[in-house]
Amino acid sequence: MDERRERERERSKLANDCKLSIGVVNNCRIIPSPLNESMIFILLLFSLLLPLSLSAVTEPSVCDQFEKEFKRIVDQHKDSGFPNSPCRCFDSEKGDGLWIGCTGKSMPLVFDSLKAMPEDKHTDVNKLHVWDSSANIVPKEFLQSFHPSSLIIERSGVSLIRQGTFLPVAFRLRTLALPVNQMKEIDPVLFSELQRLEKLDLSRNKLSALTQYSLSTMKDVTELNLGDNVISSIEDSSFVFLPKLRKLILGGNKIASITKRVYLLPATFKGLSNLEELDLSRNEIRSIDLDAFSDMKQLKWLDLGTNRLSALELRGLTSLQRLLLNNNSIDALKKISLRDLPALNTLSLDRNMLTTLKENDFFELSTSPLLTNLAIAANNISYISPGAFEPIGSSLKVLSLQNNELKSLSLNGRPWMAPLRKLERVLLSGNSINMLKDNELPYSLKHLALDHNKLQKIDVAAFEALRLSHLYLNNNHLHHLPKGTFDPLTNDTLQVIDISFNDWQCLCGEEWLGDWLRENSDKDIAIPRKNGCLSSKSCEVPEAKDDEEHSAWITCIAGILAAVSVLILLVIAWLFMEEGKPPRSLPPNKAYKARGVDSDRLRLINAEHASATAGDELVKRNGSTRKVRFDEK
Ligand SMILES: *[C@@H]1O[C@H](CO)[C@@H](O)[C@H](O)[C@H]1NC(C)=O
Ligand SMILES: *[C@@H]1O[C@H](CO)[C@@H](O)[C@H](O)[C@H]1NC(C)=O
């Protein structure tokens, strides 16, 4: 009975294999069945032949035809030593249709391959992507037989595209990307051929200047990337012919100044009335005049990070949500005037030279009632006046102050966080704070990062009435906490607490913290090791009886027994690892409370923006370039 089932199973497996690999019909053995052998044979044969016959009827795919042509071209060029075709055809699974990718060969062969395409199939190809090919000059015939809507030529040394090249795709091409090439200028005649162009990427080329003329023929372009060129001069009114532009990237250039509009005189950004995103980061801008951006009523996102700004005045950008001024040379907030920015929600001043935050420094930001994120990390702030945050106290939710020189959370007994009535998250890692006193934290606080400071003392009521979900106190100088300090934290809200890397000392009768940790944290984590005596119950170890004399042979036997048990343990450990299981798994329902996850601490500006080029203190999740000081050695 068992044998029959076994055979039945093998047969059905074989049948499946055969069905799958149409080409290897001969490999399929038929296993004789005691029952209706012939019937199964017929069924099998049928199931094998059906797909075969079907595939004979359907014609080869468009991609197959292309591939065949590519191969033919390569055969013609056999002598020139190209064993493979430079181009391949891909059928995108995302529903974008066919696309052709060419790489690794000199351009003439790429051109020849593309020119030889079967005429009637061209419209099926949506994208043409050429990379790492050496193409100094793109010839006029390049797009003669292909009419993609998206063309990308990158890292191919392109310095010139002949006029007329785009005529065949005049009404089809919507995306043109030429990143990492050698283009020195933008030829307006060439671009005037593209009637439907929406996205243009000329980043990482050699462009050095923009004139009104050079961008005069891109009337439908909505996204323009000119980042990482060497642009040092932008003629006034250069963008006046791009009324639909929504995103403009000029980061990583050598722009030194942005001119303003004086009455009817033109200005750098005149006419960009639909612009939503402007990236001017990594330039050499020292000053921006009032009104420089005043046409941009739709501007939501302005990145002025990594420039040389020491002062700035912005007015009336009614849509601006995010303003980045990180890594500039701002040494006093009174030189920054940000007024009537009613939509502003994120402001980064990371990596400047601020030393104090004084009483009226944020006064003008009271006209930004939506400001929730403020980042002032990596400055040199040692003084914060107790009233400094008052003007933004009713909106701010996230405050980043890590890597400064703060020594205390209050000044003259007045806590400077007190005005921040909505504050949920404060990052104070990497300062020199040595004490956490009662009433220094706003009640709204949920996330407190005080790691990598110099904390020696925490008052017993410091966390009272708080509903913290994340608390980082690791890498401080704490040696003891008064009993009850963590009582407010035992609520359900607590998710993460990290008290590792301190100088914990355990006095008998004062071991509550160790007990608290054991109750409240999962034991299956590395932290006990780093918490020193907190993880051992030293006070409960009974005193050993010292009178008893051990004779030599008892010691010997004990030694042998110990060795044997070590061996057994090793074997068990080995078996355990062989199992391939994680050493210990977490109990399913136990909240994972004690491990400090770096990303919990490092997040600066809310996640919604985290992918952007953003404030440099903003830490990318898998970022290898972590610039903040508070990760463990
Ligand atoms: C800050 O700006 C300097 C130049 O001013 C640059 O070298 C440095 O890389 C920038 N730092 C960051 C983190 O962007
Ligand atoms: C930070 O500010 C203090 C004065 O508050 C000054 O002595 C120190 O040199 C500054 N450090 C840096 C790196 O600018």
Ligand SMILES: *[C@@H]1O[C@H](CO)[C@@H](O)[C@H](O)[C@H]1NC(C)=O
């Ligand atoms: C614990 O949190 C709940 C809400 O999640 C709250 O109602 C309760 O009062 C809290 N208990 C303590 C002891 O704080």
